[in-house]
Amino acid sequence: MAASILKQRAARSMRGRTFSSPERRHSRAAPPPIRTISESCAEMTDRAEVMPVQGQRRAESASPPSSPDKIWSGMLFRMARMGSTLPGYSKTLGDSDPGPLLFLSKNPWRGDAKIGSTILSGVFPLAGQTVRRNTDIWSDTGVRASWHAALHGFNWLGDLAAVGDQAARRKGIGLIMDWIDHNHDWTPVIWQAPVLGTRVASWLAYYDFFFDSADEMVQRRVRKSLARQAVHLARVAAHECDGADRIRALTGAVQAAICLPKQRKRLDTLLRTLTGELNRQILPDGGHVERNPSVLVDVLHQVAEVRNCLSQAQLVVPDGLQSAIDRMAPMVRFLRHGDGGLALFNGSVEGDPSVTDRVLQLAESAGRAFNSAPYAGFERLEAGRSLIIVDSGDPPNPGWDSHAHAGALSFEFSTGKERMIVNCGATVHDDEAWREAQRSTPAHSTLSLALTNSSALTETGFGARRAHVTALRKDAEGCCLLEMQHSGFSAPLGFKHFRRIFLNQDGTDLRGEDRLIPIDPNQPVAPRRFEIRFHLHPSVQASLLANHEAALLKLPSGAGWRFRSGGAAIRLEDSIYMGRRGDARRSQQLVLTGETSEGERIVKWAIRRETQK
Numbered sequence: 001m002a003a004s005i006l007k008q009r010a011a012r013s014m015r016g017r018t019f020s021s022p023e024r025r026h027s028r029a030a031p032p033p034i035r036t037i038s039e040s041c042a043e044m045t046d047r048a049e050v051m052p053v054q055g056q057r058r059a060e061s062a063s064p065p066s067s068p069d070k071i072w073s074g075m076l077f078r079m080a081r082m083g084s085t086l087p088g089y090s091k092t093l094g095d096s097d098p099g100p101l102l103f104l105s106k107n108p109w110r111g112d113a114k115i116g117s118t119i120l121s122g123v124f125p126l127a128g129q130t131v132r133r134n135t136d137i138w139s140d141t142g143v144r145a146s147w148h149a150a151l152h153g154f155n156w157l158g159d160l161a162a163v164g165d166q167a168a169r170r171k172g173i174g175l176i177m178d179w180i181d182h183n184h185d186w187t188p189v190i191w192q193a194p195v196l197g198t199r200v201a202s203w204l205a206y207y208d209f210f211f212d213s214a215d216e217m218v219q220r221r222v223r224k225s226l227a228r229q230a231v232h233l234a235r236v237a238a239h240e241c242d243g244a245d246r247i248r249a250l251t252g253a254v255q256a257a258i259c260l261p262k263q264r265k266r267l268d269t270l271l272r273t274l275t276g277e278l279n280r281q282i283l284p285d286g287g288h289v290e291r292n293p294s295v296l297v298d299v300l301h302q303v304a305e306v307r308n309c310l311s312q313a314q315l316v317v318p319d320g321l322q323s324a325i326d327r328m329a330p331m332v333r334f335l336r337h338g339d340g341g342l343a344l345f346n347g348s349v350e351g352d353p354s355v356t357d358r359v360l361q362l363a364e365s366a367g368r369a370f371n372s373a374p375y376a377g378f379e380r381l382e383a384g385r386s387l388i389i390v391d392s393g394d395p396p397n398p399g400w401d402s403h404a405h406a407g408a409l410s411f412e413f414s415t416g417k418e419r420m421i422v423n424c425g426a427t428v429h430d431d432e433a434w435r436e437a438q439r440s441t442p443a444h445s446t447l448s449l450a451l452t453n454s455s456a457l458t459e460t461g462f463g464a465r466r467a468h469v470t471a472l473r474k475d476a477e478g479c480c481l482l483e484m485q486h487s488g489f490s491a492p493l494g495f496k497h498f499r500r501i502f503l504n505q506d507g508t509d510l511r512g513e514d515r516l517i518p519i520d521p522n523q524p525v526a527p528r529r530f531e532i533r534f535h536l537h538p539s540v541q542a543s544l545l546a547n548h549e550a551a552l553l554k555l556p557s558g559a560g561w562r563f564r565s566g567g568a569a570i571r572l573e574d575s576i577y578m579g580r581r582g583d584a585r586r587s588q589q590l591v592l593t594g595e596t597s598e599g600e601r602i603v604k605w606a607i608r609r610e611t612q613k
Contacts, residue, residue: 052374052472090185093228097220098262101207103313108205109305109362111158119160120171126150128582137175138182140189152179152190153198157206172210173218176203180225186232193236194245197252200229201305204259223260230256230263238273243400244288244295247281250274251302258309267315275320278303282324286331287376289400291393293335294348297359300328304362329360330367334380335389337414341579343389344412344423345378346396347403347439350579372473379473381480384507385416391444392471392484401461406453407444408467408486409499413510413607418555419537421445421607425578432459438578445535447497447514449596450528454488454497465491478505485517494518494525495596508609516601525596532568532592532603538577538585544570551590552610560610567603568592 118125122134127146140148150156154176160168183190190196203226211219233256237249254274257267281289281299288296303325310317335343340353371380377393390411396404403426413421424443427434439457441448448454456463467488474481485498498515514532518525536542541554548569553561563570575589592603 052470090228093186093231095224095228097223098227098260099223100261101204101223101259102261102264103259103309104208105205105309106312107308108161108209109158109301109358111156111160111162113159113162113164115156116159116161116163116168119156120163120167124151124156126156138179138190148189149192149195152183153195154179154202155198157202157210161206161209169210172206173214176210176222177218180221184225184228191229191232193233193240193249196229196233197237197249199252200226200233201252201255201302204255205305207259226256227260227262230260234263234266234270237270238277243281243290243402244299247274247277247299248302250277251306254306255309258313258315271318271321274306275318275324278324279320282327283375284327285370285373285375286327286329286334287373287378288328289396290346291376291378291396291400291404292346292348293332293342293344294351296328296335297332297342297351297356300325300332300363301359303328304359304364308362325363326365326367329363329365330369331373331376332356332360333367333369334373335378336369337389337412337417337419338385338387339414339417339419341419343378344425344579345389345391345407345410346405347426349425349581351581371475377469379471379482381482381501381503382507383478383480383503383505386413386503386507386510387415388413388501388503388510390482390484390501391446392469392482394469395455395462395466398461403439404461405439405444406441406455406457406462406467406488407446408441408454408469408488409484409497410444410446411501412445415507415555415559415561415609416557418539418557418559420540420553420555420561421534422537422577422579424535424576425580427578427584442531442533443535445533447499447516447530447532449489449493449495449497449516449530452489452492454486479503489516490519493528494520494523495528510607512605514603514605516596518599521599524598528596530594530596530601532605534563534590534592534605535575535577536588536590537579538587540588542572542588542590544572553607560612561607562610563590563605563607565592565603565605567601568594 115125123130123132124147127144127150129144129147131143131147138152157172160172203222207222211222230253233249233253237253238246241249250270250273254267254270257263257270283289288299303321307317307321307325336356337343340356341350342348342356344350369380371382373379377391379390379392381388381390388411391407391409395401395406395408405426407423410423411421412419412423423445424438426438436457437443441453446454454467456465465488467486469484469486471482471484480503482501483498485496487496489495489497495516495518498517500513502511503509516530536553539556542551544551548571549566550562550564551570551572553563555561569592571591571593573589573591575587577585577587592605594601594603
């Protein structure tokens with residue numbers, strides 16, 4: 001179903017467009033058979049380093065551990081949740097001016113002046129949607145929920161501050177004061193913990209720019225609103241949401257405790273809660289439990305901002321907070337391609353490489369990217385100019401999987417700064433059909449069987465059927481062999497998927513092998529249709545050779561790579577690439593198709609750089 005949706009959407013987006021095809025098909029004499037990976041591995045000496053790469057994730061579920069701080073804050077949260085809907089709840093938040101701030105950020109995050117100029121004209125490009133608003137700005141009518149949340153999060157204040165002139169300052173002050181006029185009291189969506197945490201952190205970060213020279217009456221109103229929001233945030237930050245949203249809420253609460261006089265008494269408790277949450281969510285290799293590279297960058301950014309605020313305010317930085325930063329920074333580098341963008345797994349997008357660079361600079365952690373992340377469930381194969389990043393891990397645990405994808409054993413392949421094999425990415429639109437299609441197995445560069453996802457998808461994450469992945473890595477003399485298998489097709493279809501990936505020492509020869517292995521060789525299994533997909537980046541030009549057993553891939557630099565297969569015919573089909581936020585681009589995919597039979601079904605494939613003449 002998801003595969004058909006993806007095809008229908010791709011066809012609809014390309015309606016009325018034409019594709020140019022090469023005037024001449026490339027043809028050569030019949031190539032020699034693809035060397036098996038076993039033959040290649042025979043060249044790897046007995047000195048090969050063999051390493052099982054299956055790590056045990058620390059968090060088995062999304063349920064937080066108990067502690068005195070959590071028990072007490074949990075009681076406050078339940079009281080806030082029950083009372084917030086009552087007319088008198090807003091009075092419990094207070095309505096007095098807390099006085100001058102104890103701390104002002106000295107080096108706030110610099111936004112994008114181009115976006116700031118757009119906002120000055122009344123146009124808000126947020127969360128993949130651009131909306132013009134000059135009146136009734138805060139309404140949710142006619143906009144996506146993600147855009148509405150981003151608007152009320154005020155993270156775009158940094159973009160206005162980047163413009164740096166009086167017009168930008170007046171615009172920011174006017175919007176904040178207008179927000180206070182319309183949203184003084186608690187409301188369920190606008191005061192949700194992650195939105196509230198982002199808003200409080202943003203107002204505090206840019207307070208100096210917008211309000212340092214503002215009228216004292218204006219400053220008092222802003223401080224009153226900040227104090228009210230901070231009181232509610234301290235009550236709900238550790239409980240109202242989970243995952244990265246909880247960290248976002250807690251970092252906002254900590255920054256409020258650093259800056260606001262009456263909140264400082266909560267700082268130690270909030271720091272203990274935040275540090276405990278980081279220990280729970282950030283894995284030993286630096287990955288985040290949601291297994292989403294974009295989420296990891298966001299979390300690193302938020303935590304590094306808190307660390308810097310503590311340092312600038314001459315307050316103690318907890319060891320656990322610094323340890324989380326030191327683990328995350330190398331993992332972010334691990335998940336970047338040569339173009340500086342992020343790999344596309346579990347809902348991530350490429351992101352802006354310059355922003356990721358600045359996040360890493362803010363983190364001030366020099367740890368280099370490594371080759372294996374067994375806890376996060378990713379492998380990195382690098383040789384010469386070639387880089388392969390592979391999803392070799394189990395799906396995120398229940399409670400962490402709301403945005404996760406069924407992309408078991410999928411991989412991305414880039415050479416230098418050019419991406420070649422990719423996953424389709426993730427939509428930022430509030431469109432369930434698109435979301436289902438992008439999360440499905442056919443939207444990834446891996447094998448799908450009988451239109452069945454490698455793990456059962458639901459609207460809230462994964463169902464009971466979850467792929468269990470095992471992996472083994474061997475490195476020797478610059479070559480790398482990765483062997484993986486998953487059980488996602490076992491229960492419904494009776495097969496295991498086994499995949500091998502081999503990269504030679506100079507990165508010019510990538511070979512793979514996909515096997516469908518019957519769970520019970522003695523039990524007859526009905527033939528099943530399979531597809532092995534290799535989604536191509538939109539910049540790659542592909543042309544099939546006459547025998548449909550090979551294809552030529554041309555990169556923007558002019559470099560050519562030859563894709564060959566053994567055991568399945570190659571088709572060239574349309575695809576969709578959503579690697580950039582809010583941007584759907586037409587692309588192509590190579591698809592190897594066939595049917596299972598009695599015993600194992602083996603398909604070999606290879607991607608080799610063409611020798612330039």
